[in-house]
Amino acid sequence: MxxxxxxxxxxxxxxxxxxxxxxxxxxxxxxxxxxxxxxxFSFFPFMDLVSNMVGGLWALSLIIAVAVWICAAIAWGAGRVIKSGPMQQYSGTVFIWCALATMVLGSAMAIVKFFATQALF
Incomplete structure (x- = not known):
């Protein structure tokens, strides 16, 4: 060898x-x-459908992330009012992860364009 x-x-x-x-x-x-x-992107006739599906899933995931983010903020506030430490801890963790997911989803196109235009050689 x-x-x-x-x-x-x-x-x-x-x-x-x-x-x-x-x-x-x-x-x-x-x-x-x-x-x-x-x-x-126009070679195959179904590329418009794929593009619309990806855009729709992207928008749906952004809406879900923002909705869960708002629910986590409400749950954190409710945990604060009823003085529940575990509820505050879990809802705070979900709030932070949803905030990060929202940021990544919102900037996904900029991230893809950045890495797609990098010269490899």
Missing amino acids: FHHFAAVAAVSSVTASTGVLSQATGLTDSDLSNLKVSPN
């Missing part, structure tokens, strides 16, 4: 120094820089 790794390392060092690999594959750096591939 070690022999296999050593052979691969030796071949890669030889090809890196001599450029034999680029000659063997026939690709040059200019060929790779001219390669343009981008997402085509």
